[in-house]
Amino acid sequence: MKIYTPLYFRPEELLPPEVFAELGARGLLLFPADLLRVADRLREIVGRLQCNTWYWHRGAQTQCYRGFRPYDCKIGAKRSMHKMGLALDFLPLDTSVEDCRKVIQEQHQQDFAPIRRLEKNVSWLHLDMMPTGDQRLVLFDG
Numbered sequence: 127m128k129i130y131t132p133l134y135f136r137p138e139e140l141l142p143p144e145v146f147a148e149l150g151a152r153g154l155l156l157f158p159a160d161l162l163r164v165a166d167r168l169r170e171i172v173g174r175l176q177c178n179t180w181y182w183h184r185g186a187q188t189q190c191y192r193g194f195r196p197y198d199c200k201i202g203a204k205r206s207m208h209k210m211g212l213a214l215d216f217l218p219l220d221t222s223v224e225d226c227r228k229v230i231q232e233q234h235q236q237d238f239a240p241i242r243r244l245e246k247n248v249s250w251l252h253l254d255m256m257p258t259g260d261q262r263l264v265l266f267d268g
């Protein structure tokens with residue numbers, strides 16, 4: 127199997143430190159390639175997207191679990207799609223979260239078809255590939 131290497135994200139940005147320490151770049155296999163591809167596509171359209179920051183900034187405010195979450199992770203929902211490698215959280219640096227949601231909704235068929243759900247009413251962009259049984263994009267309240 128060939129690892130899809132994202133163009134705009136290092137493995138350290140999508141994996142928590144303990145998983146990266148164990149698996150290195152091969153940890154990207156925890157995500158479906160389609161999820162990494164749509165992240166790259168979104169980055170091309172909306173500009174910089176911040177995921178985990180632990181590689182650059184240590185300390186209390188650092189982000190470790192915006193991408194993949196180990197099963198025993200206490201952050202977020204117990205059965206979160208992040209624990210299946212099917213979700214990513216981003217903070218856009220060049221535009222607003224609302225604008226990112228709008229772009230994904232408007233260009234869903236062309237560019238973001240693998241995305242099944244966006245979380246609404248949160249201050250970050252959560253996108254995931256939860257199998258919902260159809261092709262539509264769902265906005266859900268977390």
Ligand SMILES: [Zn+2]
Pocket residue numbers: 208213214215252253
């Ligand atoms: Zn999330």
